[in-house]
Amino acid sequence: MLYSEQKHxxxxxxxxxxxKSVFVVGCDGxxxxxxxxxxxxxxxxxxxxxxxxxxxxxxxxxxxxCSKALVKxxxxxxxDQLKAADAVLVLTCGIGIQCVAAAVNKPVxxxxxxxxxxxxxxxxxxxxxxxxxxxxxLYHTGGICPLTACTKSLVSxxxxxxNKGKCEISPDRDCGWELIYTRLKERGLLNRLNDMMKPLDHxxxxxxxxxxxxxxxxxxxxxxxxxxxxxxxxxxxKA
Amino acid sequence: MSxxxxxxxxxxxxxxxFGPIKGTDTHEIIENIEILKGKVDAANVTDQQSxxxxxxxxxxxxxCVQGGLEPILQMxxxxxxxxxxQSDLLGAWVMGIKNILALTGDMAAKGDHPQAKDVFxxxxxxxxxxxxxxxxxxxxxxxxxxxxxxxxxxAVVKVESNTEASEELQIIxxxxxxxxxxxxxxxxxxxxxxxxxxxxxxxxxxxxxxMVGVIxxxxxxxxxxxxxxxxxxxxxxxxxQKMADAPKEDREKTGIQIAAGLIKQMKPMCQGVHIMAIGWxxxxxxxxxxxxx
Numbered sequence: 001m002l003y004s005e006q007k008h009x010x011x012x013x014x015x016x017x018x019x020k021s022v023f024v025v026g027c028d029g030x031x032x033x034x035x036x037x038x039x040x041x042x043x044x045x046x047x048x049x050x051x052x053x054x055x056x057x058x059x060x061x062x063x064x065x066c067s068k069a070l071v072k073x074x075x076x077x078x079x080d081q082l083k084a085a086d087a088v089l090v091l092t093c094g095i096g097i098q099c100v101a102a103a104v105n106k107p108v109x110x111x112x113x114x115x116x117x118x119x120x121x122x123x124x125x126x127x128x129x130x131x132x133x134x135x136x137x138l139y140h141t142g143g144i145c146p147l148t149a150c151t152k153s154l155v156s157x158x159x160x161x162x163n164k165g166k167c168e169i170s171p172d173r174d175c176g177w178e179l180i181y182t183r184l185k186e187r188g189l190l191n192r193l194n195d196m197m198k199p200l201d202h203x204x205x206x207x208x209x210x211x212x213x214x215x216x217x218x219x220x221x222x223x224x225x226x227x228x229x230x231x232x233x234x235x236x237x238k239a
Numbered sequence: 240m241s242x243x244x245x246x247x248x249x250x251x252x253x254x255x256x257f258g259p260i261k262g263t264d265t266h267e268i269i270e271n272i273e274i275l276k277g278k279v280d281a282a283n284v285t286d287q288q289s290x291x292x293x294x295x296x297x298x299x300x301x302x303c304v305q306g307g308l309e310p311i312l313q314m315x316x317x318x319x320x321x322x323x324x325q326s327d328l329l330g331a332w333v334m335g336i337k338n339i340l341a342l343t344g345d346m347a348a349k350g351d352h353p354q355a356k357d358v359f360x361x362x363x364x365x366x367x368x369x370x371x372x373x374x375x376x377x378x379x380x381x382x383x384x385x386x387x388x389x390x391x392x393x394a395v396v397k398v399e400s401n402t403e404a405s406e407e408l409q410i411i412x413x414x415x416x417x418x419x420x421x422x423x424x425x426x427x428x429x430x431x432x433x434x435x436x437x438x439x440x441x442x443x444x445x446x447x448x449x450m451v452g453v454i455x456x457x458x459x460x461x462x463x464x465x466x467x468x469x470x471x472x473x474x475x476x477x478x479x480q481k482m483a484d485a486p487k488e489d490r491e492k493t494g495i496q497i498a499a500g501l502i503k504q505m506k507p508m509c510q511g512v513h514i515m516a517i518g519w520x521x522x523x524x525x526x527x528x529x530x531x532x
Contacts, residue, residue: 152343152346152357153359154343154362155362155365156363156364156415157364157408157411157415159343160395160396160405160409160412160427160470160471161470162402163401164401164402165402165404165405168470169346175405177408178402178408181408182404193411194415196364196368196415196419197364197365198365199361199365200360202360
């Protein structure tokens with residue numbers, strides 16, 4: 001489970017500054033449970049975007065955006081609406097946003113931040129990974145996460161250590177920033193690389209105190225819950 | 240004349256570098272300062288280079304100031320968070336250190352303490368931006384400082400790239416570093432004047448002084464090692480052959496001659512040379528003489 005929260009609408013509308021039309025994608029998996037990107041939130045986002053003067057060409061909620069195969073099959077019936085949009089807004093976790101960005105040849109923007117739960121981050125078949133940084137940067141990097149794709153998690157660009165496109169630290173991995181460069185170039189968005197990034201907010205990257213303490217605390221000191229008395233049907237028979 | 244006035248007045252500047260010692264015996268540092276002062280404009284003091292633990296660069300740079308050699312304090316983001324970096328920067332200014340070279344830094348996994356935690360709270364660009372804020376009299380959280388520094392900050396850039404993406408990313412990042420306050424650049428070692436000329440044509444528009452990096456070759460094996468292991472270094476085959484052909488007693492001379500020849504070729508294209516004579520600091524005056532500096 002990846003827990004996500006919707007970004008502030010001001011941030012979303014700033015991403016769409018130069019775009020007239022947008023297609024909204026939601027996820028019927030964790031994002032629906034999080035209350036950040038299920039069918040209800042997608043409809044609500046459509047209303048807000050329309051009210052803000054944007055042409056919403058279409059919307060779609062897909063079961064599990066973290067699977068690229070499901071992204072492609074889920075969006076198959078919406079190709080014309082997608083093509084008509086200048087950009088795609090995705091309301092889900094960092095993995096789902098990256099999967100949509102990999103599958104759709106359009107500028108893809110994050111509508112949510114993924115919150116660190118301080119636990120196991122799950123396993124996915126695809127190559128996309130989410131850092132749960134709470135400040136999703138995928139708008140600036142063509143939908144490829146610099147925190148997970150770059151071994152050093154650099155946000156200001158490549159370190160210069162790559163050799164023939166491979167990472168200096170892990171030569172079996174592609175240089176994340178070269179992947180980002182190639183993606184942005186393909187989408188005609190190379191000017192995004194000039195964005196001056198602020199230092200990361202590490203307070204948002206840490207699991208929130210209540211999330212860090214509660215599960216462990218609960219394991220060591222199980223909460224005293226009164227078990228409701230249930231009459232045994234066997235007893236009833238006997239009585 | 241300080242490095243800043245040298246570069247700002249458009250003069251050709253010469254810098255070299257040395258790493259702090261591993262331990263507390265400072266004899267070698269003092270000796271190097273004596274040899275280099277008055278000869279070079281400034282000396283880089285590295286920051287746990289290649290993630291190998293050394294004595295503090297801040298203290299070594301202070302020894303340079305006391306010994307009359309202007310230091311360029313290298314600062315990486317690997318070992319210190321934004322609080323420690325700002326604190327050391329303020330302390331450095333108080334100790335008379337005026338030049339900072341801002342780097343992201345290698346990962347700890349590459350060094351002699353591979354178990355260490357990498358910090359990377361900031362990176363080269365955000366560190367430059369931090370220095371700019373301190374110069375303006377504020378810390379990163381916009382608190383006002385009582386007394387402010389006036390650092391002259393620089394950064395590094397790689398000349399040789401082996402993919403289009405890598406080359407473009409270097410140029411874009413160079414632009415970002417300038418926006419964040421870099422006033423000069425030192426390059427990774429260059430062994431091909433033609434590629435340096437091409438590079439300089441691309442970055443001319445930035446109008447920011449570039450000092451070309453030169454590492455004298457020690458032997459053919461050293462050159463091959465750098466080609467295989469150091470990103471952004473490409474020693475052409477003819478230079479490796481020259482080193483291999485030199486008889487053992489002439490190798491040092493040949494290495495110095497090659498370095499001097501490169502400096503002579505590239506001097507007209509840029510605003511300075513940065514001589515990284517790894518373990519050969521004492522040879523720097525000899526290299527300079529051979530290059531006619």
